[in-house]
Every structure is written in C-alpha cells, then in structure tokens.
Amino acid sequence: MTPVQTRTRPPVLRRSGTATITVTVEIPADDPRLARRLTAALGVLAQQGGRVAVASEGVPASLDVPAEIAAAPARRPALVIDVPGREVLVHGEAIGLTRLEFSLLAFLARYPGMVHTRAELLQYVWETPDTGLPGRTVDVHVRRLRAKLAEFDALVSTVRGVGYRFTKSRDVEYRAATGISPAEDRVLSI
Template sequence: MSLAQLSTPAPTVAPAVRPAVALADRREAAQAAPAASAPSAPRIRAVPEGSEARGFVFYVGIDEAKAEADGTSLHEIVAELRRLTAQLAPSAETYAAVALAPEGAGGRDVDVVRLALQEPTALAQQHADEADADRHPDGVIIDISRKRVLLDGEPAGLTYKEFELLQYLVLREGRTIDRHELIDGLWGDADDAPNERTIDVHVRRLRSKLAHYEDIVRTVRGAGYRFDRHADVSIRQASTPSPDVF
C-alpha cells in the first residue's frame, strides 16, 4: 500500500476555562485527603534507564465519510481533542497529522494511520506480512485483525462493508447464513438497512472482487450464503499488539 503523510502544525490554543464548581470540588478533595494516602499515578509501562517520557501518540482511525455519518468531521474531532488537552494540561503542546492512503486501499483506518506515521510495531507487522506473502504468493489471506484481504499477495480492495460481509461469513465457517441474518447482523435497525435483493447485490460485488477465488463465498439456493475454506485460504485473527495500548 502506498501511503503519504500530511502534517499541519497545531495552532496556539488558549487554555479552556474549567467550570468553577468542578475546580472547587477537586481542590476541596485534594485538601481533605492526606498527602500520604494520595494514590500514585499508574505507570503506563517501564521507561528505559536514561530516558524520560515526554508525551504520547494517540492514533484515531476514521475516514471523512464515517466522521460525516457520525455527525462530525476530522477537523472537529481534532479541535475537540485539543480543547480537552488544553483543559486537562494547559502546558501541553499538541501537533496533529492526517494520514493519507490511496482510495480503495482497504484495511483498518487505525492501521493506515499507524503505518503512515511510521509506528514501529505497525511497520514490523507490515514487513512480516510482506515476507509471508513472498513465501506464499498464491492464495487468499483473510486478515480479520487488520480488516483486509490479499489475493495472490495483492490487496483485494474491499470496501468496509464488503469486508464486514465476508468477515461475518468467515466467522461462521461452514454454516449457511440467510439474508435476514446478514441484514440484522450487519445493519441492525439502521435507516439504510438493505432488503434481500440488495444483499444479493452486495454479495455479487464481493465475489467479483475475490476474482478467481469467488467460490469461497457460496450461494446456497433458497437458503442464503456460506463461506467454504479451501486449502489455499488462510485466515488471520490476531496481530502484534501495538504499544499505543495503555
């Protein structure tokens, strides 16, 4: 996947004013509690000798379409995070960067961000995946943990909903799933929930992107759809943990 990074320096943010009542309550609590009984701040993880913690990175995975569906935007999310940081720690400095990827690249948004910003564990996982693809260039890799599909070593370019559909079938391997269950499981009571015919359209699009491996998603006439694993299909459900987990 070809990735580009777009970074913009954070504008100066005036410290937000905390509600007076909340501040007063916190001061009273601090004064009432003996200094000896005050709990120590939890350590996030060991800091190597000779070094000190100077901040942290917080990865947010969301594209513009999902943000709009949630009633917000990437700009608003960044502004709110900066406001919260200024409120909690007025002396903190902030810097925001936007991760870019080619349209239709697939994968989890948060992994795209981690790769674009050169997060070491994400890069190590990518190198391991590439080495694995070199060793096994043929076949299908369905990576549940990173929400992507590789066909003969190349990304299949599934949309988010197409991957969700495939994942739903994969996690119920060998069982025929009827259209009603797919609608309930993937859309629930959403206003844009499809009907049974639309489900067929989604499946046809998914199978077309699976190309010559399309038969891993089988149509069971009059019943629904089923995922059948072949010898050349590999499923991954765990990935290397990221150090961004507190």
C-alpha cells in the first residue's frame, strides 16, 4: 500500500462545546482503495452529526457532505458472506468462489479473531486428517481466496508459524444458516 501523509492541527474548542479538528490527508492518485475507505469514514462521521469539509487540489473546501455520502440513507456492509445461499457479495456483486474457497472463508468468518491452524482447517474444511493432503494446500487456497476478495484481502490474515485468522470488521455481514440444529452444525472443538 502506498504511504499516506497526514497533518493534524490541535482541536479548537468553541463556546458551543464542540471541537473543530482539521486533518489534511494526501492520498496518492494511484490508490483508489484508500480513497474509498476515507470517503466511507467521512460518511460515518457525517451520519453521526459531524460536519465534514472536503477539499481537493485547487478546489476550496466545502462544508457540505459529498453527494454520495448524503445520498446513502443507511450503511450497508460492503462484504456479505451468505452461508445458506453459498455466495459472497462484494459491494452487491457476487464473486465466484470454488466450493473449498467458500467453505474456507465461511469457516474463518464464523469465528472472527480466532486463529486456526492448518491442521484444523484441513479437518473442518477439507474434512480430512492433516496427513491426507500436501502441506501447502491450505496456503494455496488462502492465496487464491485473497486474490478473489480484492480489497478485502487483508481480512484473512496470516499468523506466522501458526495459521490464519479472519479479522473482525464492520464492513462484513456473516449470514448464518437458520433452522439448523446444533447436532447438524459442525462445532469447532479444540
């Protein structure tokens, strides 16, 4: 990821009890992901009653919320993992995952923040003992999954020497299967 330069002035307290904070962010033009993340953060600030001033090079700052932020009535998750429908939506568009890639993503997302070893993943996703597949099988599938997740690739993080973890995020909605009895549902037991 390209570096981002920021400069912040200390808050100026007004008599009304509100603080004015000015932040200047220089975003490289070749990094659209970062611009989208910043726009989303400004949208959250604006929805919580804050006033946002946005300026671009050579354009004076406006104290209004950008049109795309104001037009969005409610925040929808950018990544949806629909387990019953067996599909993954990125910004409302389905991405094509293989059966194992989907199972791997669904398993990791089901337990966000928890680290899973390669042996656990082989047991619960591939349903085979650790000795049944070559050692790099999980790594190759994780690499392919990250490539298909595009801007959400960082959600599947590597814990060096241990395994993989799905990072908690407000941008992710995990839709679990409903009406499944605990006996039918595979429960992680460690």
